[in-house]
Amino acid sequence: MRIAVVGAGAMGSLFGALLAETGTEVCLYDVWIDHINAINQSGLRIEHQNQTRTVSIHATADPNQIGRADLAIIFVKSTQTAPATRTAAQLLGTDGLILTLQNGMGNADIMAQFIDPARIVAGTTAHGATVLGPGRIRHAGSGPTVIGLWAPGEGAQTLIQPIAARFTQAGIETEVVADVRPVVWNKLLVNVGINAITALTGIKNGQLLDLAATREVSRAAVEEARSVAQARGVQTRGDAVAHVFQIAEATALNRSSMGQDVDARRPTEIDAINGFIVREARQLGLPVPVNQTLTALIETLQFHYE
Numbered sequence: 001m002r003i004a005v006v007g008a009g010a011m012g013s014l015f016g017a018l019l020a021e022t023g024t025e026v027c028l029y030d031v032w033i034d035h036i037n038a039i040n041q042s043g044l045r046i047e048h049q050n051q052t053r054t055v056s057i058h059a060t061a062d063p064n065q066i067g068r069a070d071l072a073i074i075f076v077k078s079t080q081t082a083p084a085t086r087t088a089a090q091l092l093g094t095d096g097l098i099l100t101l102q103n104g105m106g107n108a109d110i111m112a113q114f115i116d117p118a119r120i121v122a123g124t125t126a127h128g129a130t131v132l133g134p135g136r137i138r139h140a141g142s143g144p145t146v147i148g149l150w151a152p153g154e155g156a157q158t159l160i161q162p163i164a165a166r167f168t169q170a171g172i173e174t175e176v177v178a179d180v181r182p183v184v185w186n187k188l189l190v191n192v193g194i195n196a197i198t199a200l201t202g203i204k205n206g207q208l209l210d211l212a213a214t215r216e217v218s219r220a221a222v223e224e225a226r227s228v229a230q231a232r233g234v235q236t237r238g239d240a241v242a243h244v245f246q247i248a249e250a251t252a253l254n255r256s257s258m259g260q261d262v263d264a265r266r267p268t269e270i271d272a273i274n275g276f277i278v279r280e281a282r283q284l285g286l287p288v289p290v291n292q293t294l295t296a297l298i299e300t301l302q303f304h305y306e
């Protein structure tokens with residue numbers, strides 16, 4: 001199986017490296033030229049549990065150098081899903097698969113504009129990683145990865161089981177599910193409850209739990225999003241708010257990805273997270289004032305970046 005990772009930030013580099021370490025042919029693609037050069041010159045350095053190892057892996061900033069792939073894993077920010085999918089579409093043969101493990105909702109639907117929906121695999125991962133500099137990442141945490149075909153049909157399990165097996169062999173413990181939508185929704189609820197609040201206030205994930213007032217904003221945002229999911233016929237977990245707080249606790253010392261984006265004055269994924277809830281709610285005629293406010297404030301913040 002030849003794998004192309006489109007978007008070699010922290011998570012893309014991590015998945016690519018773990019797969020390459022177990023002998024899978026992987027190519028990392030990213031437009032961050034310093035990172036690509038560092039990886040090609042000295043390998044990718046991964047810090048994990050106070051140890052550093054170096055993984056040799058092919059990386060390129062030129063999509064023409066990647067060659068044919070059986071699987072393209074999209075790890076760009078959700079704002080870049082469309083161009084990344086266009087690149088992936090050129091690499092995949094007629095039976096190649098595309099996988100999104102990105103944050104937010106809407107990525108698979110964007111992919112479906114360029115790729116046969118029967119070849120789109122979506123999912124979530126609880127692995128965490130941070131970029132430390134060109135050619136250097138930290139593997140911050142491990143956890144399950146869950147995948148499923150976005151438009152499941154006959155033989156769906158057989159099609160993606162080899163991906164799960166390959167990932168699991170590489171230390172990315174992966175489960176295949178028949179219906180991946182609730183899984184992606186449950187992850188969305190976590191991002192809805194943590195990302196914008198931490199990005200706006202400058203706090204780390206764990207500090208979301210320190211004040212009753214902050215917990216209340218998070219709870220309200222998550223409950224609103226759950227009502228949207230329900231109206232769309234998706235059953236999300238009943239303990240969604242408690243689950244969000246558990247994740248905030250488990251990642252207490254991390255700054256959320258949206259927090260890191262705001263700190264670095266990068267466009268955020270607000271459109272695919274709280275903004276997605278606002279758009280869905282508008283169509284459904286549901287009130288989501290907290291998500292609306294969080295979205296408006298993040299949009300304001302990023303509009304005024306200097």
Ligand code: PAF
Pocket residue numbers: 103190191194195205247251254255256257258
């Ligand atoms: O986007 C993020 O930062 C992560 O998905 C999570 C789980 C909120 C942890 O920081």
